[in-house]
């Protein structure tokens with residue numbers, strides 16, 4: 595499931611490739627035909643991400659709200675300009691590791707940080723994972739324009755040179771500016787939207803008065819925006835915190851530490867396109883971790899494997915019907 599970093603990357607992709615241009619909009623699948631008809635021919639004005647929600651503004655105060663949910667993804671085709679914050683000075687795609695070393699982009703074997711497809715993994719992405727040199731490769735072998743529709747495309751936004759296809763979202767609807775404000779008002783702070791100090795205060799004051807387990811509070815989008823299953827498990831491990839601890843029993847210092855960790859991890863996630871949650875890796879370990887999900891997490895997806903710190907078997911349990919991974923020894 596796409597977590598907050600993916601949605602921010604999608605918004606930046608829209609900002610670079612769609613905003614400022616007039617779009618042709620259609621719903622090849624038909625389920626968003628009326629909405630697409632309203633968007634068709636309008637200029638895109640602004641792209642904004644808050645947590646897991648993306649808002650795209652069009653002329654005349656028409657807004658599109660998209661929530662990818664568990665299975666949604668955007669696929670981009672044609673000319674795709676990368677966000678400058680993730681491109682290095684020499685124009686090639688680059689990434690910075692936690693030590694500040696500039697490294698060439700390493701693409702994940704499962705397509706998690708693909709430039710042309712952001713969201714839930716799907717089979718059509720296998721080809722992307724074979725790309726090794728970064729930008730443009732996908733565009734060069736697309737002979738047909740516009741690209742043929744593949745699968746259930748809810749919404750296609752098309753400029754002269756770029757195509758964005760949305761498949762499988764939980765929400766795709768038009769909103770008025772007031773409705774957008776209402777939606778955003780219900781969301782907890784997002785480190786890339788809200789002032790960090792204000793965000794930290796909001797998050798801390800809510801968590802510290804709730805009897806709810808911290809493992810649930812981190813996933814509650816009204817408490818904090820953008821954290822999903824992977825970041826939740828990893829952040830709790832990094833804080834050595836038992837997921838069942840009621841929010842109000844977590845110390846003020848630890849809650850603030852969680853917020854600051856989220857600020858840090860989200861920034862890394864947006865830059866690399868991956869949920870990199872391990873620090874201080876040497877270049878070789880970093881490269882391996884970027885290429886394979888199994889090498890970049892402390893506890894996520896490691897049920898039964900020995901904890902990287904203490905060797906205890908990582909536990910998998912269901913918490914509010916989502917999988918939770920944690921080390922019962924390190925996170926007492």
Ligand SMILES: [Zn+2]
Pocket residue numbers: 901902903904905906921922923924925
């Ligand atoms: Zn452990």
